[in-house]
Amino acid sequence: MTQSIGQTLPGLIRLHEAARRDRRLRFNNLLHHVMVELLEKAYYGLNRRAASGVDGEDWKSYGEGLQARLIELHTRLHTNRYKPQHVKRIWLTKANGKQRPIGIAAIEDKVVQQALAWILEAIYERDFLGFSYGFRPGRSQHQALDAVYMAITVRKISWVLDADIKGFFDAIDHTWMMRFLAHRIADKRLLRIIERTLKCGVDENGKRERTVVGTPQGAVLSPLLGNIYLHYVLDLWVHQWRKRMARGEMTIVRYADDSVIGLQHRDDGQRFVRELKERLGKFGLSLNDEKTRLIEFGRFAQNNRAQRGKGKPETFDFLGFTHMCSRRRSDGGFTLKRYTIAKRQREKLKQVKQVLKRTRHRHRFDVGRWLKRVVQGYLNYFAVPGNRRALDAFRAEVCRAWLRALRRRSQKGAGLPWKKMARLIRQFIPSVRVLHPYPNQRLRV
DNA sequence: GCTGTGCTTAC
């Protein structure tokens, strides 16, 4: 299990342990942990190649005269004179053509937020419940997927609720957020800095707006604040509901604002959705109705549905995979099958082809090396148990795209490195027979 | 075990 940097800093380890010893302790005088030394560590922990914020300052330029700047920042923080700058808003075009806003905080504010994030993390990592996976040190989307797999295959789960919170990060209520933080933090100065960060405002081409709701996009602190919000709004509540209200078995896996809830009984599911909506509503949140469904799913769903004259169970999407009910080939028992969401795979392939197309014109670019890195990056993602088919299909597709690009290059007079290609393809798809291209100049994958 | 490049995914 890996740890975050925050958990290795001497002062913060003590915080971490104090939080564990006393679950109700409210921490005072937290701001004294924000020392010049911590700010410096925070600076070096930031992404060095990130774009500059509203003041045009990037990582490198901020580093000139760093010590003096950090000392000055430190005194501003401790004399209540620190005010975060506006977050620069830019619009990105997504793969599907829609526009998505992104926020770029000023580098100085990122430094402050990184230091605060380490402090909050030292406290809250002890409080968070085991079924929360998103944005937490030592926890990944694969672990969340495994948890869903285990829940559905070993527990008595017949119904699955796939719940998605509508515009979660933009919907966070500042007043509630500050109240939640006050459960663990008594230091008014620290709370004030966090509140100012929430209310820093956005700047779009010089036009400034206040932020009255939501946690700023692109802020270092945002993922952690989101987890803290849902810890109080959802996690603790679900935990109680499972113990007190559920008639049958119940499991939950949450990754940021995306949750999968497994239930034994249908009426538990229906009651839970109703009460969940009510609960979220109290805190300014609502479910995304198109993406939220209660479906019959699991070990018993196939037979139950067959008896009622219904078809195969429905499928649900979670963390990039389509989950479906299936049977083992050996004994016909239940298994959970996961496939990469087909649409995303096609989008990715399109991007790979685009890059390959561009490389035609760059001679000094080593396509083989690049492809090796790219495909290896994908390996980990696709190599989830039950998804072998998608992996092989994708690798084959990438190799074909690569071949086509090289073939075009050869038409421009460059020779084809057949031997090298054959070796690479064998490495990526061991099961495939790579035929030598001569004399008919065709390589089949 | 830790750092640093490069790449991928999730949200």
Next chain:
RNA sequence: UUUGUAAGCACAGC
């Protein structure tokens, strides 16, 4: 004009 957190992989170094 490509932000944030987390995880993984490859390569390099100690």
